Amino acid sequence: MNSVTDLLSAVAIIFLVTGPFLLAANRLELPTVPFFVLAGIVAGRFIEPALLLELAYYGIALLVFTFGAQINLSGIRTVIADGELAGLGQILIVGSLGVGFSVALGVPPTEAIYLGIAVALSSTIVGTALLQRTINADPVRGRLVRSIQFVQDLIAILAILLLGAGTLEAGYVGPALAAGAALLLAAVFVNRYLFDLIGRLAGGSDELMILGVVALLTVFVGAAEFAGISIVVGAFAAGLAVRYDPVNYLGLFNGLQSIRDFFVAIFFVTIGALVVFPFVGAEWGESVEILLLVAGLVVLTAIVKPAVTTAILIARGYEARSATLASLNTDQVSEFALIIAIQALTLEALSPAIFDAIILAAAITMVTSSLTHQYGERIYRTLADRGVITGRHDRIDEWSDVPDDIVDHVVIVGYGRQGRSLVETCEAIDHPYVVIENDPNRRDIVTSECDAVVIGDAMERYTWEKANVGDAKLVVSTVNSLPVSRRILSLDTDAEITLRAADRATALELLDEGALYVGHPDLLAGQQLAQQIRELFDGDLTREELRENQRAELERRADHVPLHLR
């Protein structure tokens, strides 16, 4: 192979090869990470990956650093407090399965740990990218996934710290933990007392601010190296040291994003370039072994992991559908597993064959993950119809409270702003109603504030049975989700239906399909906006009067908004 020795050419080749792969990823609407790895496998034929390792380490550092930088220190306690610790149980179960499977295949136990980590953790980058398409439509699932991933990422950092020496020797772990804790304390100190000093010294120059923060990163990374622990821990601490304040440091966060994208691309491509593709570069016997391992990892990650997670979430009281869909978001190998793998490879704690298996499994599951995300609804439906996943009606029964004789009532779907004001209206004119809400976090509020509630998923038949929709007068959905809207239209009821839509085209479609009325908040907002601008321009109101009126209106409204929505 004629490897390029010149660093500039190597970097140029990386990006040259990556470009077309990114175009393909964009075209297929798939996440970019697996395509970087694929590009790396191709680029690896022209370049010597060892040449790029140092640049790749900057990629790792920046990746972890930006993860840390986006954590708001003052908010971290509440995130962990109401975060979903289901992640922990899942990691333990799936991780042990991964280790067991690898040992059964003859992998030495010290290396099997890495395989266990690879299957247990899921990718925040891929998960978040996929979620962005549905996040508004399904807030419960979005919050669930994010908190699971957050817990996992913290565990990953801890794993990196502990595995920093390649083995779990007692003589290493103690000092390493101490050093890690010291770095985190230093980070908190910088965040509280020194960070604004950097801001002041930079004097409003984005260039100096970015430079200062990158220098801060190198100091922490250097300190981690000096203490003999992984640079990843240093980079994470440096991220925490950065005050997450996008208002004051808008240019900083945008700038870091570019620098990060550049180096992270190099990291993922380098990872791919390190892979020896089975049958192409390796021998037959070895290739079969690797493929077996890859297949096992893929099954564990893409099937066992979501299954375990779903089971745990259902046991914790989540609706079967939300639990399944959220779990399907975690069915890929984490980028942190890649970092752990490359670190172990350089420490020679991991054999190249097993490294290859982890990387290939990561690339494969990241692609399959976006498919399961796309068809999640259908997967759930199929499984539910065959009785593989059974929603637990006893929970719905236990939590819900609907009078048996309720008729001619209004069914209100969703207890947000709109739901709340609808409930108030019904109560004011003393009309019977039932609220359907599926967010366990809102359960207490809904049950304490409303006369009749069903805590359940609007996609499920049982929920509607429970709400006695057959005898209802009207169904008002305040949920901004097309599947839910379609589901409601397909209900077997004489009740009239009003829905909510995110855009005009959908609204018109739903009207065609039989809805009495479809609310479209933007339409109203647009009207109000035009009216106010007109009043201002016509001189009916001065800017100050407008402002005072609006503020008064806001305070009037604020009294009507449930606490959790303020």
Place this chain on the structure above:
Amino acid sequence: MVAEPALTVDFAIILLSATLVGFIAKRTGQPTIIAYILAGVILGPAVLGVVQVSELTELLSELGLAFLLFLLGIKMRLDEVQHVLKPIVKISIPQMIAVFLAGAGISLALGFSSLEAFLIGLAVMYSSTAVVIKMLTDKDEATSLHGKIDVGVLLIQDIVVVIILAVLAAGRPDDLAEVATTLAVVLVLVALITVAAVLASRTVLPIVFRRIADNKEVFFLVAISWAFLFVFVSDNVNLFLAPLGIEAYLSIEMGAFMAGLAIAQLPYSKELQDRVNPLTDLFVMVFFVSVALDLEAAQLLAHWQEAIVAALVLMPVKFFVFFYLIDWQGFDHETTFLGSINMIQVSEFGIIVAAVAFEGGFIEAEVLGFMTLLAIFTMGVSVYFIEFNHALFERFEPTIDRWTGDAEFEGGKRGYRDHAVVIGYDEVTKNALPLLADRYEDVVVVDRTVSHIEALEAEGYDAIYGDFRNSTIRKDAAIKKADFVLSSSVQTEVNKALLREVSENATVFVEAERVDHARDLYANGAHCVIMAPHLAADRLADYLRAYLEGDDDVIEGAIDGDVELLEKPDPFPNAHDRLGGELRD
């Protein structure tokens, strides 16, 4: 095969010292370039000797120059540059000849040999691309008229450098014919690469970038990939041509510039500038630090008196040569003065030419040291002249008037003032556009969706493609001078940053989703916060009440009205008339 997971200390030291010196420079009002060069001198063998040029720093500084030129390319819209093309050629060629003669002359006078004097003359002809473009970009003057002239001249100088380097790299030429061949090959290559870039910007690029423009990460990285395609070809052009028996070199800067130029012709270039800028800043910093990293103190200082004398002679010579030539082309006094004062330094290419000549055995290390010192010194001094160029012009304007000819050249760009800015085009903000268009001469809409931009431009609005969080975009929309600003972002931090930047007299409408966000925004000076979900909640509750109380006429009328509104493809112009007809009245 795999190295230890350690990051080199050298780069960390460079970063830290550059940051510290940069902070000090900022405090004392000095330009950052000076800070970086100074950091290099301190770290290099001339003072402390703690850092050596490693492969990584060399890469980053190469990338720094390449990205600087790429960024510059992205800013060059051909239709804006075309009109200065001819004068630029007429200025740059005589300028280089004149400065070459002056440089060779002063070198002879200072006691250098005739070959050395000849090469020094060749090395001092160019002005510094890195310094001038960095300063112009920092001062936001790269696309002003004098900026365009300077950039154009620098690029022509760049081509000449490439040719001279190609000749020098080939060793001592046997005859003039060989020189002529090399020259012809380089010119053909430059022409080819230009044609390739222009063709791509007309054919492939618009299609590709339109598809990816809505994905921030892919958009940025594909653009970088495009830049590296040109960098790679330029860097390895020798390998490609070797089978044909042709020996030729192109600078990676030239390739990067052409790659940028091709993208600049697309409507998405503004957004890209802001994405490339931070990377460029970081890499260019490494470039300036490493300028002085290579040289021993003894070599650097062997001819320090000569270097200072040469600098003191060459800077005014360069200024007057440029001044005379730009004035001769009929530009106005201010453009002439600014265009000349920016270009008085000796380029980093001077050092490179000298370094290649040193390796080719044409000159001694001490002469290379002399060139380096000359370049650093003139760059350092010129940075101050560029920094204060407008103040200098005002001070000397009466004198300049007497020397200059009549201004015949028209050009320049009109900026926005007292206009309306709309951030985000959606179902809410589109209602406001016709009202704003009636009231304001300019309505600028910033949006990140390609199809929106196309629709807006078809409607005759000024549309800027990009993310409002980026400073270039904010500058482009002249947010500080706007009289009316409407933001459809529901992100409080974006809106707060906006409120901080607008002028006191501006009327600001923003959107919010939560009550406490809205309160916060009013406290920060917003005049109206639109809360779509709350409005919808009120309206829906009204409808429900009417429905349950059996007010069928009212409910049907209202619902039909809403449906009619929904069906209207164009929500203006009559939509506002209906607003009185809400249920409550």
